[in-house]
Amino acid sequence: MGLIEKASGGVDDPFGALGEPLPEEKPAAAAPQFDLDFASLAAQGFYNPGDRSSRLSLELRAIKRGLLRRLGLRNASGEKRMIRKGGRQRNLVMVTSTRPGEGKTFCSINLALSLACEEEMEVLLVDADTPRPKVRAHFDLPASKGLTDRLLDPTLSAAALSLKARQAPLSVLPEGSPVPRAADLFGSAEAQRLFNELSLRRAGRLVIIDAPPVLATTEAVMLARHVDEVIFVVEADATPEAGVSAALDELLDANPSVSLLLNRCLIGPGGAYYGSYGDYGRSQDDTSTGGAGSAPSEQ
Template identity: 40%
Template sequence: MITSALAGEGKTYCSINLAMSIAMELDHTVLLIDADVARPSVLKALGLPPQPGLMDLLLDDSLDLADVMLRTNVNTLSILPAGTANLRATELLASQSMKALVLEIAQRYPDRIIIFDSPPLLLTSEARVLAGHMGQIVVVVESQQTTQHAVLEGLRRLEGCDNVSLIYNKSRDFAGTETYDYHYG
């Protein structure tokens, strides 16, 4: 799961870039799931119109994952859109249906890497609910913008999650622009 403390830190672009990078490797397939159901942006970032997806799967038992999963021009990359907006999104993501869907995806595609683009931790309750289903969480932190307080509060909301990492994003500093002086004495 890729998330951030606040909106605009680059979590969707990190999700897309990570998914594409892994999909370009020889032995991996990737499913990118837009789980930011309140403000879905994966399809928008890729220039695609909204389509049925995750929320529709959770509401309609007659739908199959294959019915809403999008194939891309990268054979090893598929996308599950957020789907139709729903006022009960948090409840749906916390439901047995979501738990069953995550289990189905894991069992149906055991060799596939699943990346969830999640809502921001401090703006919605959906991110915390999703975190309960995840094996690994990555928190995107925007350079020079996200306060230490926001990062710490976001991480606090992930307490109990075993594998949490950070990505420092949008840094303007580039390697080689600083010099280091070493003295041996």
């Protein structure tokens, strides 16, 4: 049986589980801010809002189009849909991979930057890869309290722990303090409450969660149970099919809405990179194609 045939089913409620609406929580006045160093980010291979005709920008648009349509934030023609009043939006997205080094953090950051800078969407980027966090380093952010601290101490505010970019509607919730068993935290009732809160608190905000690789720890599967969409990054011509199949089996058991992003796929005489963004958890009629660009070698 092929990989695509393994995936079946879908999401019955296009808006996800409902919840009681929460009053919008404004970021704390003392919450730290940071500057987006676009020159440094571009040098690392990330999205540059000053070069919107680049191959990476074009590929990210295709990825965003498919993602926002599946989340119910765009219609089939790409037009914005009204934000649902009351109840939980479909706005929690997790990015993972089979193993380290396939470019998942590269894809998480690029997607967050492109949505915030080009679509002007409010985005919260959460670094949940507690064993090997990378997000802070790419943005040159200092170590600080973050996700794990909030889960251990519910009196802490996720908004106060987040760092807000000055140039775009982008915030980063760092990984937080090292913990010995993050999987237990991510599988807890407090984690469910936190992710529901992140979804409900600010209407129109998209939450992108950079998770550990599936086969490296059990944390990605625990996190997948809390989100609306899973983006599964696969390095073309590098990841063994058996590994992809095993990781997909685990993800689909936790969440039926999984999309594949094929990264670093070399085509054409000029050596251009592209990616394919295909939907595993639903009918292949709803599949869109796009790209991921050439990810640097990272987790």
